[in-house]
Amino acid sequence: MLRNKSRTFQRGIRPSRKDLFNVHSSPQLAAGYSGKVRDKSILLGVTGGVAAYKIVDLIRRLKDEGASVTVIMTEASKNFITPLSLEVASHNKVYSGLFDTPMAHITLTAEADIMVIAPATANIISKFARGIADDLLSTCLLSFNKKVVIAPAMNWRMYENPILQENLRHLISRGVIQVGPEKGSLACGEEGMGRMSEISEIIEVIRSALSKKDLVKEKILVTAGPTREYLDPVRFISNRSSGKMGYAIARAAIRRGAEVTLISGPSLLSQPEGVKFVSVETTVDMLNAVNRELPSTTVLIMSAAVSDFTPAKRAREKIEKSGDLLLRLSRTPDIISEVRKKKDRPFIIGFAAETGNKVRRAKEKLKEKNMDMIIFNDVTEAGSGFDVDTNRVVIIEREKEIRLPLMSKDYVAEAILDRLSELRRIDG
Ligand SMILES: Cc1cc2nc3c(=O)[nH]c(=O)nc-3n(C[C@H](O)[C@H](O)[C@H](O)COP(=O)(O)O)c2cc1C
Secondary structure, three states, X not given: OOOOOOOOOHHHOOOOHHHHHOHHHOHHHOOOOOOOOOOOEEEEEEOOOHHXXXXXXXXXXXXXXXXXXXEEEOOHHHHOOOHHHHHHHHOOXXXXXXXXXXXXXXXXXXXXXXXXXXXXXXXXXXXXXXXOOOOHHHHHHHHOOOOEEEEEOOOHHHHHOHHHHHHHHHHHXXXXXXXXXXXXXXXXXXXXXXXXXXXXXXXXXXXHHHOOOOOOOOEEEEEEOEOOEEOOOOOEEOOOOOOHHHHHHHHHXXXXXXXXXXXXXXXXXXXXXXXXXXXXXXXXXXXXXHHHHHHHOOEEEEOOEOOOEEEOOOOOOOOOOOOOOOOOEEEOXXXXXXXXXXXXXXXXXXXXXXXXXXXXXXXXXXXXXXXXXXXXXXXXXXXXXXXXXXXXXXXXXXXXXXXXXXXXXXHHHHHXXXXXXXXXXXXX
């Protein structure tokens, strides 16, 4: 679940939607972004649970990402939300009765890329598991032969009922993807397992289900966030990195089937689902963690904003304020240089966060440090770099250079992994 949901854009410049999702403006990447929901057709089943009111937000966000959403409502769900609300949100006709539109149970599923049931009642889960087709939604589920995602939501006793659990196990064994539920306060006033997953998590699972699995053989180590270099027990030197780029890469790599370890400096972001998470503070901590993980790593992606300097001395006690303080800084170890020395070094992707257009400097770094790819970005550019949801990067490889437009960090992550996948395929 993403805790930090706010979209912050520096200096009040908000990139247009076209910018955020426009991967195709780079001809090299015209094949597209693999985890995208853009241009996908989602058939969304809404069933009779209290969480149905949250579905307007799910539809809105899927549409923001460029998906087309068609809703099927069960009769019971209309007690919780009106068809009109979902029609307005989806900009599409809402379907419900099996006999209202002849053959809708076949035509709707033939056009869809994925089916999502949210919220999924105990009733629809059990009907689906047993192959019952007595309304439009349950009939569509039987006539659909691609991926189905279900987001159960119900009272905890219903959820823990062994019959329901057996039905869920059966669906999962048939390839149905379950997201949630979570533990928390329920609509009935009780606490327990049964809350529908957060919308952002449901979207992440949909993206993953639609994603190609081209990195299944890779063990990817991602570093993210800032490091902290302490002058005394309470004060430190750090930088503005939020970790958003590295976390986006970790999430994208998981979607594409890689085994992912994320070594993160202090960050407010939530741990991405499915990663092995290692929390560190200082550059030396990060180096030690990288060294520990390295033997099982095939690709190292160094997106952390590692501090280049550290106080030469760390005071044991808090430094008293008495006059000016002169600080002597010494260099921290260079993690990539350390890794490069290893015999079986992994494929290395570095980041060059520069102030100003120093692409040439990034190219020199690629060669000097013997990396396989370096991602350049100018952190002073509006909408790019630290603590924003967007980035404008140049992917620099040994043989080529790809300039990408301003895009969401999720899309930048996919673009980087597209190149990684291509190069790893060529290398065999
Ligand atoms: C106020 C109220 C809230 C309900 N909430 C849920 C719920 O959150 N999850 C669930 O599985 N069933 C819930 N039910 C029961 C379903 O609405 C019922 O099983 C219905 O037959 C489901 O039909 P459907 O699966 O076709 O939508 C609720 C019922 C009522 C009256």
